[in-house]
Amino acid sequence: MDLSTPPVVLTFSVFDPSGRGGIQADVEVSASLGCHCTPVITAICTSSQSDEADVLPIDSPLLVQQARSILEDYEVAAIKIGFVGSINNAEAIQAILSDYPSIPVIFEPSLCLVDEEENDKNELVKAIETLLLPMSDVVITSLGEAREISATTDTAPATAQALLDAGPSTALINSTDLRRRESVYHLYTDDGSCKSFEWKENLSPSTFGAETTAAAALACFLAHSSSVTTAAERAVSFAQKSVSKAWQLGFDRPTPNRFFWVNETSDSGQDCSPSAH
Numbered sequence: 477m478d479l480s481t482p483p484v485v486l487t488f489s490v491f492d493p494s495g496r497g498g499i500q501a502d503v504e505v506s507a508s509l510g511c512h513c514t515p516v517i518t519a520i521c522t523s524s525q526s527d528e529a530d531v532l533p534i535d536s537p538l539l540v541q542q543a544r545s546i547l548e549d550y551e552v553a554a555i556k557i558g559f560v561g562s563i564n565n566a567e568a569i570q571a572i573l574s575d576y577p578s579i580p581v582i583f584e585p586s587l588c589l590v591d592e593e594e595n596d597k598n599e600l601v602k603a604i605e606t607l608l609l610p611m612s613d614v615v616i617t618s619l620g621e622a623r624e625i626s627a628t629t630d631t632a633p634a635t636a637q638a639l640l641d642a643g644p645s646t647a648l649i650n651s652t653d654l655r656r657r658e659s660v661y662h663l664y665t666d667d668g669s670c671k672s673f674e675w676k677e678n679l680s681p682s683t684f685g686a687e688t689t690a691a692a693a694l695a696c697f698l699a700h701s702s703s704v705t706t707a708a709e710r711a712v713s714f715a716q717k718s719v720s721k722a723w724q725l726g727f728d729r730p731t732p733n734r735f736f737w738v739n740e741t742s743d744s745g746q747d748c749s750p751s752a753h
Contacts, residue, residue, distance in 0.1 A: 482512045483699035484550045486543065486579075487692065488569055489558030490519040490531065490589060496731045497586075497685035502556060504734040505692035509714070509750055511699050514550060516542040519561030521589065531589055533561035536568040543572050553699035555579050556692055557612070559586035563596065563603045570607040580698050583612040583644070584691035587621045601625055610643030614704060616691045619651045636664035648694070648708050650675070650687060661690075661712045663705065671705060673712040689732050690715035693750075714750050 485506050492498030499515045506513035518539060522530040546552065555573070560566045573581060585604055590597050605625050609615060617625070617639075619632055626638035636647045645666045652659040659675035693714040697707035715732070721739075722730035737750060 482510050483553035483696070484514060484546075485511045485554050485556060485692075485695050485699050486514045486516065486546055486550075486552045487556045487558065487695070488516045488518050488539075488543070488560065489556075489688075490521050490561065490586070491517050492521045494728070494731070496729065497688040498558065501685065501688045501732070501734070502558070502692045505689055505714075506696055508734045508737070509693060509696040509700075511553075511696045514546040514552070516546070518559060518565050519589075531559075531561065533565060536562070536564040539565055540568050540572065543569075547572070547576060552576070552579055554695040555581045556695035557581065557583045557608065558688060558691070559589045560600075560604070560608070563600050566600070566603040566607050570611055573608075573611040580614070580695075581612045582614045582616065582691055582695045582698070583608055584616045584687055585621055585625060586688070587624060605642055609639065612644045614646045614648060614694060614698075614708075615639055615644045616648040616687060616694065617650070618687065619649055622647070622649050632662065633664065633670065636662070636670075640664065640666050646704050646708075648690075648712075661708070663708045665704075671709075673709055675712065675716060685729075686715040686719050686732060689718050689734060710750065 487502040489502055490498040499517060502515055503513045516539060517534055519531050519533045522532060560569060590600060601624060622635045622639055623629055626635055628635050628638050632651055636649055639647045647664045649662050650659055651662060661673040661675060663671045690711045694707050694711035697710050717736050718732035718734045721733040721736035723733055724730050
């Protein structure tokens with residue numbers, strides 16, 4: 477693969493000072509998979525050591541300036557959306573995407589960062605459903621978040637269909653059985669098909685923020701012109717390997733190692749990078 481002109485991936489997400497998720501995850505995944513990430517910050521996460529993180533959204537005019545400065549200067553191959561931060565930002569991103577309908581969009585809602593006690597949470601979830609899902613080609617999320625966005629407690633296939641009815645052609649949903657400590661990613665498409673990818677780690681992907689890694693990887697593989705099914709399968713595999721080689725850098729949750737292949741390359745003397753296969 478010629479890396480002299482790597483595909484450009486534009487990402488919208490939160491700045492997480494821990495580096496486990498958010499913008500840093502997007503940058504690391506892109507670099508690991510032979511892409512160039514152009515990150516647009518939607519919010520600043522002021523605390524990374526708690527499940528109750530404080531979040532400060534970026535003003536939407538600044539977000540628009542960030543994104544348009546890239547889209548007007550670069551040939552963007554894929555767009556990945558993470559946590560949007562606010563209803564105003566959701567509206568701004570929707571307006572931007574409407575001007576670039578040919579670029580594939582991967583959306584990972586990241587509702588875990590939304591304050592449960594905020595009065596506008598329901599409005600933000602509604603904005604995600606009505607503004608951003610229709611602009612997305614692939615949505616990747618947990619089953620719990622999928623049910624929250626679609627306002628249904630139905631079966632996983634029915635919940636996926638509710639998401640697909642909102643606009644995306646594909647939904648990649650992580651279903652976790654906490655009692656069995658098992659997780660499976662199901663890829664649902666608007667033609668009614670479903671393909672499953674086993675998550676072989678003992679802990680749920682959400683424990684490590686692995687879905688952010690998987691979403692960024694999916695965007696990168698699409699930027700490299702993979703089919704959606706191939707990109708999804710490789711993205712789940714990449715996230716799983718990143719988690720299996722995670723670093724325990726502090727006292728909190730482990731940090732995914734998105735350059736896990738470096739040691740494999742050193743040991744074998746061959747190029748083991750995921751983008752090389």
